Amino acid sequence: MSSCSVPIRRKNTVVEKVLMCNYDLSDNYDVIIRFHSAKILSRNVLGGHPDPYFIANIDHVISFKSIALSKTLEPSWYDAEWIVRNISRHAELIVTLYDKYDRKLSDDFIGQFIIRDLINYIPSTKGHDIINASNQYNGCFHLSIQSMKSSEETKQLPRYTLDSSCRYFCHNSMTMGRLTKINIDHTYPTWKIQMRRISFFFLPNQRQYWNKQYKSARAIFGNYPFSSTSRKSIKLAHKALYEKTSRYNENGSLNSSDDLWKFVFTNRITKIIKPCIYTYVIDNYSWKFSETGIGLFTDFVSKHALLANCSEYVCYAGEFHPRPKYGWDKWDDEWELVFDNNSRTYAPDANLLINLKQLLVFNFPGLNIVTYDCEDPKLQDSKEALTLAAQKYQNSLVTSQ
Template identity: 55%
Template sequence: MDVSGHADPYFIAKIDDRISFTSTILSNTATPKWNDEKWIVRNIPLNAKLTVKIYDKDDSKILDNYIGGFEILDLINYYAPVKGHQIIDSFNRHHGFFHLSIQSMESSEETIHLPRYTFDGPCRYSRHDSFAVGRLTMLNADCIYSTWKIQSSTNDIWQSPLSLASQNALKLAHKVLYGRTLKYNENGQLNNANDLWKCIFSDRTTKRIKPCIYTYVVDDNTWRFSETDVQVFADFASKHALLANASEYVRYAGQFHPRPKYGWDNCDDEWELVFDNGYGTYAPDINLLINLKDLLLFNFPGLHIVTYEYDDPKLKESMAALKHATEKYKNSTTTIQQFVLTCPWTP
């Protein structure tokens, strides 16, 4: 793509306003190339329309600068223009060309049963670090509060309405706490369940899986979560409605935590994720946890998942064991960090 003038561009692609894809942000370039960006969508209608809009990221503004966009009306029989698609802004001005490739094929017997517009990878993740929230929550020695977003396919949907005033307040808080910025972000791709453990749930300092509780929501085609705690601000920052950006439509919500499959005395063996429906604003039925498990296995085959209803005694036992493991982890992490800080630095 060629953009007139230097920018920090990214693009958003949508198919029939039913499913969307947001690219990574590239810094200070007028000729961005997203060579690793792929988007696989199953069971697209024959008359589907693709809309692509390009933006210039600006951390100093509430809204990013709109560069321009274009539409493709025939995805199935797509033919790429030699010069690319013209990028036209709201005032019909030309801002360069956008090149992309589209491959289409008939739905197979394995995928034809899936719903329309099913996202099928690759699973991309983004992490947003907030130092301001980190200093308020004090969940780690680095004073960093991280929020994660993973693109994933979705299936069932249920609704929990919010008042307009609540929506506006939560959206503003979501923008402040979790908005994508040029700094303090990490982006990557998850190819399997092992990548999920290594890139998402392993502590960046100790390289160990951190025992903690996460609040999560699944809305549209994303899985969003952040660490939670009994502290007032940490609990507020990880609220379901805030994570969901006040969306009226979500699929699943609750809490989850990692644990060793064979107990906390065997942390070098296999791990699993324990999900519940411990909701706040949103109220999923317990039966939907089965669908949540299927959803996660569809995106991460081989991932070990356990589901409990929020008042299940087994969940309370797991949380008690997690609390004990968390205290041990905090003590050992402090020791490691003190050792790193006191060791002489060598070039």
């Protein structure tokens, strides 16, 4: 079985069945939820101010995770907007606050509140009471909710479809930057881009599960004595590299394909697009990726299992690289992104590359996308040309220093 063959699919989970069932679409709603701020009473276990963030979920089907703000009892999430399509008129919202702790897999619980009737929400001027684990008042949370009947267009989407605007989050790791040595500023960036309507382009029954034919995947996801320890280590590494924090992150809106090239792929120092290969996964809500390479640490932090936080399935996975559309001697002309399905961990179906292209073009109209099966000789030709361009890029950096 090749590294790109299709693994055996598993049965749908309960959530998948919820999403795939035939519901009465005449009584569906769309909601826009804006999370504003909170006031927290308790300090953390060491007596200092917490690093608060929240996770909101609707009916335990779809969730939203905020940025963790540094050392504050009065966090404000001014740009946290969540748009979800096709929810039930009986939907409820659960918001849980945590204190982020980098060195543990689980963070400390601050409190929670529930809005039982999301569609007929009545705002509270005093905010919503945050109730802690001892069932005591621990502060208040402010948000606003706008609901409307689903339009004929949004009724065609799967239930609980994320439709918020695209945003990018970049975590710059100084530790990994020093180990990988891939950038002149000694940082290793990991990227997460929230994208719209992934569940429309990749239906639940098209999920790509881990590849049982791949030995390294079996070591992670199997039932071996060391598998649990391996998963915990990978999840801890994922938390360090991808958690949304205000201290090591940059983030912003992506309103066009030009924004994608400018804010994500153009190097902040050199002001040009770096020729390199990225490892990526598409999960339920986002596109995660980081630069890959032959170095030990670079290879580890860009592994698909790490990008996916040890999830047993992804919507899609592989590698991609940027290149000038008309050749490497035309750096100042149009660029394109070349995607493949080269992931031995998940072995994605090559037939779904068209879904991937449609998803990316929908979110970034005008973006030039080329897709190749990982066994296509044209892909190897493109990577070889990229390698030569990368060498010239590195030589130019050495010369300029």
